[in-house]
Amino acid sequence: MGTTETPRRIVMTPAARRAIDAAARLFYERGIHAVGVDLIAAEAGVTKKTLYDRFGSKEQIVVEYLADRDERWRAFLAERLEAAGPDPRDRVLAVFDATGAWAVDLSPKGCSMVNAHAEISDPTHPAHPVITGQKRWMLDLFTRLAGDIAPDRAGELARTLMLLHEGALVAHGLGIFPDAAAAAREQARALLP
Numbered sequence: 001m002g003t004t005e006t007p008r009r010i011v012m013t014p015a016a017r018r019a020i021d022a023a024a025r026l027f028y029e030r031g032i033h034a035v036g037v038d039l040i041a042a043e044a045g046v047t048k049k050t051l052y053d054r055f056g057s058k059e060q061i062v063v064e065y066l067a068d069r070d071e072r073w074r075a076f077l078a079e080r081l082e083a084a085g086p087d088p089r090d091r092v093l094a095v096f097d098a099t100g101a102w103a104v105d106l107s108p109k110g111c112s113m114v115n116a117h118a119e120i121s122d123p124t125h126p127a128h129p130v131i132t133g134q135k136r137w138m139l140d141l142f143t144r145l146a147g148d149i150a151p152d153r154a155g156e157l158a159r160t161l162m163l164l165h166e167g168a169l170v171a172h173g174l175g176i177f178p179d180a181a182a183a184a185r186e187q188a189r190a191l192l193p
Contacts, residue, residue: 007063007126016054016064019044024065028112032062032119059126062116066130069112074137076102088148089192092161095141096188099165100181103172110173114166138162150193157191164188 010016022043026035037058041048055061077098084094109115113131120127139162146157168184171177 007067007129008060009067010055010060010064012064013054015044015046015050019046019051019054019061020064020068023061024069027062027065028109028115032116037061062120062127063130066113066116066127066134070130070134070137073102073134088145089189092142092145092149092188092192093185095145095161095165096168096181096185099168100179100185103169103181107169107173111166111169114169115173135166138165160191161188 012020019040023035023040026039026043037048037051040061041051044051051061055064077095080094080098080101081091084090103110113134116127117131120131122128139158142161142165143154143158146161147154150157164184164187168180171180171183177183
């Protein structure tokens with residue numbers, strides 16, 4: 001599968017949902033390569049055969065885990081962007097506020113996409129488009145917001161905001177310093193004309 005293709009998704013049954021929930025917890029806590037299908041099945045209370053019947057492969061479980069996480073992040077962020085109102089500066093800062101809240105509550109070990117990419121850098125892996133697609137989506141969001149603030153330098157401003165955002169995620173995951181998202185937010189605020 002190439003990096004521009006949309007990965008195949010499955011319809012979630014209750015057993016598949018339990019499996020994805022178990023896989024998500026295990027993959028995030030222990031790493032994708034460290035977790036086998038046997039452990040996912042045991043944690044989800046399903047058989048290994050059920051996992052393979054529903055997903056076909058561990059790679060598809062990884063796709064579903066990451067795609068589900070991405071969908072939840074986008075919905076979480078959309079709520080905060082809506083609450084921020086129409087001012088593009090407020091909306092940029094809302095991205096950093098949302099990231100801070102998400103990181104504390106749902107990502108104590110850092111960004112699941114960055115963590116997954118550390119294990120899955122092969123562009124032919126079916127989960128690779130989910131990982132890179134989420135980051136491209138974030139850059140596109142920053143580009144749209146920057147275009148409303150500084151149309152003549154939207155690309156440059158968007159890339160800088162993206163670097164601040166991703167740096168905050170990595171710093172948070174590594175525990176480099178407290179509240180990295182708030183520090184990145186302040187740097188972003190200083191950049192906004």
